[in-house]
Amino acid sequence: MELDYSNVGLKYFNLYMSKQQIQPPFQNKYKLRLVSQSDSKSCLICYKPTNVVLITENNADFFFICNSHLLDESFAKPIESKEYNDLKNEVDNLEKQLTEVNKKIEETKPYLWGINYWSKDKKKNDKDDKEKENKENKESKEDKSKANSHESYKSKATEIEKNLSTKKEELQNHKFKHYNLNSTTYKNRLMLNQKKKYNKERSEKIQTDGFFPSAPTHNIN
Numbered sequence: 001m002e003l004d005y006s007n008v009g010l011k012y013f014n015l016y017m018s019k020q021q022i023q024p025p026f027q028n029k030y031k032l033r034l035v036s037q038s039d040s041k042s043c044l045i046c047y048k049p050t051n052v053v054l055i056t057e058n059n060a061d062f063f064f065i066c067n068s069h070l071l072d073e074s075f076a077k078p079i080e081s082k083e084y085n086d087l088k089n090e091v092d093n094l095e096k097q098l099t100e101v102n103k104k105i106e107e108t109k110p111y112l113w114g115i116n117y118w119s120k121d122k123k124k125n126d127k128d129d130k131e132k133e134n135k136e137n138k139e140s141k142e143d144k145s146k147a148n149s150h151e152s153y154k155s156k157a158t159e160i161e162k163n164l165s166t167k168k169e170e171l172q173n174h175k176f177k178h179y180n181l182n183s184t185t186y187k188n189r190l191m192l193n194q195k196k197k198y199n200k201e202r203s204e205k206i207q208t209d210g211f212f213p214s215a216p217t218h219n220i221n
């Protein structure tokens with residue numbers, strides 16, 4: 001098996017973390033924050049200036065990220081909020097309603113109305129006139145009510161369509177507030193955090209007396 005050297009550091013880190021059973025200094029849940037344009041810094045990935053910051057809940061880690069990388073799902077995924085899910089459900093419901101109403105529109109389509117007239121049995125013409133008249137009256141009333149409901153279904157569909165397009169637009173423009181980093185990126189953030197902590201401790205140690213053997217003070221003859 002070939003060794004993937006780019007991952008060696010990560011593998012040791014994982015092993016270290018699992019052996020130590022250390023609670024990570026921050027969870028993989030980042031909040032989106034915007035700073036002023038003048039405080040923009042370079043994106044973690046592409047170095048383009050950006051005023052978008054992802055920061056952990058406990059403020060232990062943060063970095064700048066441009067909008068296009070924020071939308072890159074291989075980098076981070078938005079955490080769906082209740083607000084977002086409610087909106088999604090609303091869109092689903094409206095789509096179902098529209099399908100139902102469109103079915104009704106088909107069922108009440110004008111070409112279906114007159115069928116009874118054309119298929120009427122001519123042999124029955126000699127039947128009681130009154131009965132025939134009643135039947136025709138009834139049919140024309142049915143046609144009228146069908147025509148009415150056809151129109152009302154059509155206007156209902158227009159109403160739903162309008163509502164649906166508004167909600168769909170809202171869904172598309174929804175701004176997520178929380179993100180999960182992909183696991184490799186998150187681990188890299190943890191590693192970087194460890195490294196910073198180590199460097200800080202080290203430089204503090206260097207500054208304390210006695211870390212380096214003191215230079216000989218006596219004269220060498």
Ligand SMILES: [Zn+2]
Nearest residue numbers: 043046066069
């Ligand atoms: Zn970027």
